[in-house]
Structures are given as structure tokens and as C-alpha cells.
Amino acid sequence: MNGMINYHNNNHHDSSNYDEKMQRTQEYIDSLEEERRKILVFQRELPLCLELVTQAIETCKQQLSSGTTVTEYNFHGQSECSEQTSTDGPVLEEFIPIKRALSSDDDEQQSRKPKKSNISNGNDTDNKSNNNDKAASSKKSDWLRSVQLWNQTPDPPQKEDSPKKVSVVEVKRNGSSGGAFHPFKKEKSIGANAGKLDVPKSGDKTSIPAAEASSTEETGGTSGGGGGGNGGSKKEEKEGQSQRKSRRCWSPELHKRFLLALQQLGGAHVATPKQIRELMKVDGLTNDEVKSHLQKYRLHNRRPSPSIHSNNNPQAPQFVVVGGIWMPPPEYAAMAATTGSGEASGGANSNGIYAPIPTLPPPFQDPSASLKQKQRYKQLHSDDRGSNSGGGVHSNSHSTSSSTDTATTSPNY
DNA sequence: TTAAAAATAT
DNA sequence: AATATTTTTA
Numbered sequence: 003m004n005g006m007i008n009y010h011n012n013n014h015h016d017s018s019n020y021d022e023k024m025q026r027t028q029e030y031i032d033s034l035e036e037e038r039r040k041i042l043v044f045q046r047e048l049p050l051c052l053e054l055v056t057q058a059i060e061t062c063k064q065q066l067s068s069g070t071t072v073t074e075y076n077f078h079g080q081s082e083c084s085e086q087t088s089t090d091g092p093v094l095e096e097f098i099p100i101k102r103a104l105s106s107d108d109d110e111q112q113s114r115k116p117k118k119s120n121i122s123n124g125n126d127t128d129n130k131s132n133n134n135d136k137a138a139s140s141k142k143s144d145w146l147r148s149v150q151l152w153n154q155t156p157d158p159p160q161k162e163d164s165p166k167k168v169s170v171v172e173v174k175r176n177g178s179s180g181g182a183f184h185p186f187k188k189e190k191s192i193g194a195n196a197g198k199l200d201v202p203k204s205g206d207k208t209s210i211p212a213a214e215a216s217s218t219e220e221t222g223g224t225s226g227g228g229g230g231g232n233g234g235s236k237k238e239e240k241e242g243q244s245q246r247k248s249r250r251c252w253s254p255e256l257h258k259r260f261l262l263a264l265q266q267l268g269g270a271h272v273a274t275p276k277q278i279r280e281l282m283k284v285d286g287l288t289n290d291e292v293k294s295h296l297q298k299y300r301l302h303n304r305r306p307s308p309s310i311h312s313n314n315n316p317q318a319p320q321f322v323v324v325g326g327i328w329m330p331p332p333e334y335a336a337m338a339a340t341t342g343s344g345e346a347s348g349g350a351n352s353n354g355i356y357a358p359i360p361t362l363p364p365p366f367q368d369p370s371a372s373l374k375q376k377q378r379y380k381q382l383h384s385d386d387r388g389s390n391s392g393g394g395v396h397s398n399s400h401s402t403s404s405s406t407d408t409a410t411t412s413p414n415y
Numbered sequence: 416t417t418a419a420a421a422a423t424a425t
Numbered sequence: 426a427a428t429a430t431t432t433t434t435a
Contacts, residue, residue, distance in 0.1 A: 246432075247421085249420075249421055249432095249433065250421070252420085252421085275426075275427095290421095290423075293426080293427085294421055295420090296427095297421095297427080297428075298419090298420065298421080
């Protein structure tokens with residue numbers, strides 16, 4: 003701020019050289035200070051960096067005040083940077099990993115190419131040329147905005163924090179209104195579960211996708227390829243199956259329902275899209291959507307890597323699969339203990355990631371499910387699941403009832 | 416530019 | 426119905 007300090011007001015001094023040096027020093031200090039402000043945000047992560055910069059500033063100021071020959075602090079002379087832990091300027095160059103050009107929130111230059119906004123570091127070979135610090139303030143703000151980008155988790159509106167620990171260190175910018183702009187807004191209280199779940203989806207698939215401003219709510223905001231408001235036209239396109247459906251977003255609630263259905267059907271591998279859809283009772287949900295989601299779910303569910311078996315990595319949260327459904331061990335234990343009703347809420351954790359599993363113990367499952375399990379027995383065993391050397395637990399025949407096979411994996415889904 | 420999610424095709 | 430591929434979005 004107040005970027006320009008008018009140093010050298012009286013440069014009448016013919017020793018222009020001196021003034022020049024002073025000026026450059028001052029500029030450098032300014033740059034350093036600005037840099038420091040930036041780093042300040044990452045105080046936790048880059049304490050040493052902060053310290054370095056601070057020291058550098060002090061050093062420079064001393065030099066400036068003492069008026070001694072500051073002459074050569076050639077910043078990027080990479081020459082001496084090797085040995086010196088001296089904490090002087092040059093080091094700064096290392097720390098500028100910042101990439102911006104992430105989303106600029108509000109100002110959209112539509113259709114503008116994202117010009118590469120190069121962040122101008124303080125450093126410079128030709129400091130003269132780019133000493134346009136015009137950007138001083140604006141630059142700062144931009145940068146600050148970008149700060150929260152790094153973990154900007156697009157977490158959906160999601161019901162407020164569950165009591166669970168929110169361990170994340172991140173700075174969320176939730177508070178502000180601007181935050182989530184999930185196109186869909188579902189989040190009707192499902193907990194209340196009026197039985198009717200308003201689906202985020204537009205009315206029906208068959209109808210022309212176009213005019214969807216669906217009355218009640220939501221419809222996929224992202225106007226699809228058709229472009230949202232295509233008032234336009236292009237009827238000649240065969241209406242039957244024209245545009246792609248607008249992308250539907252599976253809200254946590256929706257997913258929760260999905261999981262619920264899944265569990266009632268006996269697991270992801272035995273459930274069938276149609277059944278799932280019917281069980282979910284979500285209005286407007288199509289088979290294809292469920293199918294797609296199921297596919298993704300299975301995909302994520304698959305054993306991540308055979309390699310890590312004996313390696314119980316303590317830091318990786320482990321999940322246990324029960325009847326084809328993932329659940330965190332503690333919950334599983336608890337549930338197993340109580341044999342209680344399956345209403346352990348699951349679905350999405352606070353991160354908005356799927357933390358699967360409301361599950362119910364094997365005891366009660368749909369008879370049809372078990373039937374299907376039998377039908378599908380071959381398939382289940384044809385895939386890679388036992389193929390790897392691991393401790394092939396499951397080759398032994400298992401009755402349908404005790405289908406609990408356990409495995410550990412990453413919590414990806 | 417990549418990766419993930421959803422839609423669509425086979 | 427399951428899986429593969431393509432398209433869209435972050």
C-alpha cells in the first residue's frame with residue numbers, strides 16, 4: 003500500500019549512482035514486504051520462509067539506513083546462493099510457487115482467454131522496467147483471494163457440520179455467501195424424510211430438455227450443451243433425443259439414498275440399477291443415472307491395489323467393507339455390537355466426499371437380494387477379487403447369509 | 416492440462 | 426444389465 007515512498011526526493015545529488023542504489027534497495031524492500039504479507043497467510047506452512055523474508059527485510063533496511071554500500075546484492079546472482087544460509091534476498095526466488103489463475107470469482111471476463119497473469123515477483127532482472135508497482139493493492143487482493151483457492155472444496159451446501167470432528171486445517175471461506183453455488187440445491191431435510199424427496203433433477207427425461215425451468219426447484223443449473231436458454235431454436239434437430247441431458251449432480255442426500263437402497267439390496271455388486279432406482283423412490287431419477295452412478299461407485303469400490311495388503315498404514319483411514327459396502331471400522335464395530343437397526347446415518351461426510359455407509363448387518367436382507375447373489379455368484383468370483391495372491395479369503399464358499407467379507411482400502415468412496 | 420463425474424453407446 | 430467410451434466440468 004502506499005506503494006511509493008518518495009525516497010530520493012532530492013536527487014540533485016550528482017552521485018546518481020548512490021541514489022540509484024538507494025532506490026533499488028528501497029524497491030527491494032518494498033517487494034520483500036509485500037512478499038512477506040503474502041507469506042503471512044501461510045504462516046503455518048512456511049514459517050521458515052516467513053522468517054527468511056523478515057530477516058531479509060531487516061538486513062536491507064539496515065543497509066539502507068547505514069547508507070553503506072549496498073552495491074551488490076545482485077538478486078539473482080545465483081552465484082553465492084549455494085553456501086550461504088545467509089537468509090538474504092536471493093532465496094526468495096525459490097518460494098514463489100504460487101500459481102494463480104485459478105478461478106477469479108466474481109469478475110468474469112467472459113470469453114476472454116485467461117491471459118496468463120504473471121505474478122510479478124519482486125525480483126527482477128531489470129527492475130527498472132517492471133517496477134510498475136501499480137498493482138500494489140490490486141495485486142494483493144487478487145492474491146489473497148487465491149489463497150483460499152487451494153483447498154476450495156466445492157462442498158455442497160450440505161447440512162451443517164455434523165458433530166463429527168472437522169479436523170481439517172483448512173481455511174474455509176464458507177461463511178461468505180458467495181461460496182457454494184451448487185447448481186442444484188437440494189437439501190431438503192431428508193432427515194425428516196417426508197418420504198418425498200425432491201430430486202434435483204428436472205422433471206422428466208423424456209420431455210424436451212429445453213424448457214426446464216423446473217417449477218419447483220432446481221433442475222440442473224448448468225445449462226447443458228443446449229445452452230440454457232436456448233430460446234433458440236434449432237428445432238430441426240431431431241427432438242427425440244437431442245441434447246445431452248444436463249449433468250445431474252448427485253447430492254449427498256441423493257447419494258445417501260443410493261447407499262441406503264444399495265444396502266437394502268445387499269451390496270453394490272448385487273444390486274441392479276432398476277431396483278436401486280425403485281428403492282430410492284426419487285422422483286425423476288432415471289435408470290441411466292442410477293446406472294451411471296452405480297458404475298462409478300463400483301469402480302471406486304474396487305480394490306485399489308493388491309500391493310498394499312500387509313501394509314497396514316496407520317495413517318490411511320481404513321474402511322471395512324461389509325456386504326459390499328464400505329464403512330469405517332469403528333462404526334462397523336459398533337454396529338456389529340449392537341446388531342442394531344441399520345439406521346446409522348451415512349452418506350456424505352462433512353467434506354462432501356462420500357463417506358459411505360449406513361449399513362446393515364447381514365441379518366436382514368431382501369430375500370430377492372440373496373437370490374440375486376446366487377445368480378450372480380459366478381460373476382462375483384470371476385472378477386479379480388481373489389485373483390491376486392493376497393490372502394485370498396474368499397474362495398471358500400459362503401452361505402448367503404454370512405456374506406460379510408472384509409477388506410481394507412482407501413476411503414475413496 | 417488432467418482428472419473425475421456424468422451421460423451415452425455398445 | 427454391465428461395461429466402454431465420450432463429453433463435460435472442476
